[in-house]
Amino acid sequence: MSYKSEMLQSYFGYSGFLPGQERAVDALLDGKDVLSIMPTGAGKSLCFQLPSIMLPGVALVISPLISLMKDQVGSLVQAGIPAAYLNRSLTERQYALALERAWQGRYKIIYVAPERLESPGFLRFAQKAQISLVAVDEAHCVSQWGTDFRPSYLKIPAFLDSLPTRPPLGAFTATATPEVREDILQKLQLRDPVLTTTGFDRKNLYFEVRRPQNKKDELLSILLRRRDESGVVYCSTRKNVEEVCAFLQEHGIAAARYHAGLTPEERLAAQDAFAADESTVMVATNAFGMGIDKSNVRYVVHYNMPLDLEGYYQEAGRAGRDGSPADCVLLYSGRDVVTGRFLIEQSQAPADVDDETVSALRQRQLDRLRTMTYYSTTTDCLRHFILRYFGETPPPGPCGHCSNCDAGWQDVDITKEAQAILGAVEECRGRFGAATLADLLCGKENERTLRWDLDRCRSFGALAHRRPPQVKDMIRHLVEEGCLAVTEGDYPLIVEGPRAQELRAAPSGFTMRMRPQRPRSAPKAPPAPVHLGDPADEALFQRLRALRAELARKKSLPAYVIFTDKTLREMAARRPATLSEMERVPGVGSHKLAQYGKQFLAAIQE
Numbered sequence: 001m002s003y004k005s006e007m008l009q010s011y012f013g014y015s016g017f018l019p020g021q022e023r024a025v026d027a028l029l030d031g032k033d034v035l036s037i038m039p040t041g042a043g044k045s046l047c048f049q050l051p052s053i054m055l056p057g058v059a060l061v062i063s064p065l066i067s068l069m070k071d072q073v074g075s076l077v078q079a080g081i082p083a084a085y086l087n088r089s090l091t092e093r094q095y096a097l098a099l100e101r102a103w104q105g106r107y108k109i110i111y112v113a114p115e116r117l118e119s120p121g122f123l124r125f126a127q128k129a130q131i132s133l134v135a136v137d138e139a140h141c142v143s144q145w146g147t148d149f150r151p152s153y154l155k156i157p158a159f160l161d162s163l164p165t166r167p168p169l170g171a172f173t174a175t176a177t178p179e180v181r182e183d184i185l186q187k188l189q190l191r192d193p194v195l196t197t198t199g200f201d202r203k204n205l206y207f208e209v210r211r212p213q214n215k216k217d218e219l220l221s222i223l224l225r226r227r228d229e230s231g232v233v234y235c236s237t238r239k240n241v242e243e244v245c246a247f248l249q250e251h252g253i254a255a256a257r258y259h260a261g262l263t264p265e266e267r268l269a270a271q272d273a274f275a276a277d278e279s280t281v282m283v284a285t286n287a288f289g290m291g292i293d294k295s296n297v298r299y300v301v302h303y304n305m306p307l308d309l310e311g312y313y314q315e316a317g318r319a320g321r322d323g324s325p326a327d328c329v330l331l332y333s334g335r336d337v338v339t340g341r342f343l344i345e346q347s348q349a350p351a352d353v354d355d356e357t358v359s360a361l362r363q364r365q366l367d368r369l370r371t372m373t374y375y376s377t378t379t380d381c382l383r384h385f386i387l388r389y390f391g392e393t394p395p396p397g398p399c400g401h402c403s404n405c406d407a408g409w410q411d412v413d414i415t416k417e418a419q420a421i422l423g424a425v426e427e428c429r430g431r432f433g434a435a436t437l438a439d440l441l442c443g444k445e446n447e448r449t450l451r452w453d454l455d456r457c458r459s460f461g462a463l464a465h466r467r468p469p470q471v472k473d474m475i476r477h478l479v480e481e482g483c484l485a486v487t488e489g490d491y492p493l494i495v496e497g498p499r500a501q502e503l504r505a506a507p508s509g510f511t512m513r514m515r516p517q518r519p520r521s522a523p524k525a526p527p528a529p530v531h532l533g534d535p536a537d538e539a540l541f542q543r544l545r546a547l548r549a550e551l552a553r554k555k556s557l558p559a560y561v562i563f564t565d566k567t568l569r570e571m572a573a574r575r576p577a578t579l580s581e582m583e584r585v586p587g588v589g590s591h592k593l594a595q596y597g598k599q600f601l602a603a604i605q606e
């Protein structure tokens, strides 16, 4: 076995690399720079952690989020790798102690917040220490055109230049559109980097968009079918988190909540309960997640549409990190767009950037919000929509594993109906919005139509066989196609568009993707739970989980830091009888074997 495989096995308990990992590891070991773009869950951390323990000296990992550092350092220490973090969550004493130990050369990996790169105490250390490599985690934070721009990331090249010798630099991110990728290369001044991308597709994830009348009821019905499974519900505001969490608890669901308005203790308690599987559902704002390495999250529901597809894919991607099937459901409503715009307008610009940049940033955010809306309303394959956004060319044909592929959308010729809609717009001389037009065409006698005597129009009831929401969809489609147009302002009116004449003259050929006339096929059966096949194995797996939960409580550690679900399932299936058989179970490794091997072996023998 090579030294590299030995280290991979003994510290991490893996018998091989995941796609893309080895290339990045080898490059850093060779002293080369690396740009690695891998989706969440693809195993980025190992790409810099393994070289860090193999190379002489100490590795610096620049990471934007304090909770992420704490988790990763916790996992490393569990695996027997001396590591620490330096950030403002430490007291002055703790910080001084950590820095002193760093001076003594006791650590192989130190996580630092980017702000540290300007602190004199840290700089003195960095200039004297032997730095094996510098890894920049969440590297997209350096780009003004991405999400999460952090001006302090721009200081990284100057920091590297200030070192007596420049160590190899690795940049890692899960969310880089082509523009952001270019920006990372330039802003971090990567030198002839080895590029590794593993592709963004996460085949085990099922993507779904729903447009429910009542989001709370819809959410409840989703969760009731998955009582024993772990999941996350993301909301756009703290207020929504509070409301939704209380609602779920009232209905007997073990939900916890997480947002930036809670005290650190409350947040920690919620996070621990979720990690230890005491709460099965975490209701949270986007403050929850970076660095949550819980591998058995079976679903992520977005109660509100997020502000951009980067954020959506990252959050949704927290489902199914163990590679087993998982669902990502977005509950969309038109109001989410309004809230999104409000949130963007209210958001604080990063410090030390000029006004012009601020307004450019805001415009970018609004553009991203629009793309997110397109995702939420598209009838195309959802997976392919995402892949294209991240600059990939999806394979031809539908993916077959998203709600749009399953909906059986059909291209329907709507020329006659489109002409009827256009006729109504003409007849009313563009005085009405889409809702009123839809009611008029469907022949609804209600406040809206009767107030304007619309029941006397020629077009009244011309599309009586359709329901108003379908007619509104058609109107939206005709606007997109340029046959109709929408006026600006608070009360957008529907008027003729540049292609109106073309539509009027067409005998046929105006099509629209629609659901088949029979509304909604029967609701999708809940996905079969992942079974081991053998019920005895399942029972053993549950016992091992209970043991893990007990150990986690005793040690105040998140459960997955001890062993992941995947590892426990392997254990249950293989039933190792000796410690050396136990060590061969993927995810065990010699350090964890020494700490926990005996207890788990005993549980299996029982």
Ligand code: ADP
Pocket: 014, 015, 016, 017, 018, 021, 038, 039, 040, 041, 042, 043, 044, 045, 046, 293, 295, 321, 564
């Ligand atoms: P990312 O940071 O890219 O989101 P992580 O580094 O958290 O991903 O890794 C995702 C999951 O993959 C973790 O559960 C990790 O333990 C597992 N993993 C990483 N490398 C390997 C490997 N070589 N073999 C098996 N599992 C791995």
Ligand code: ZN
Pocket: 380, 381, 382, 383, 384, 398, 399, 400, 401, 402, 403, 404, 405
């Ligand atoms: Zn699809």
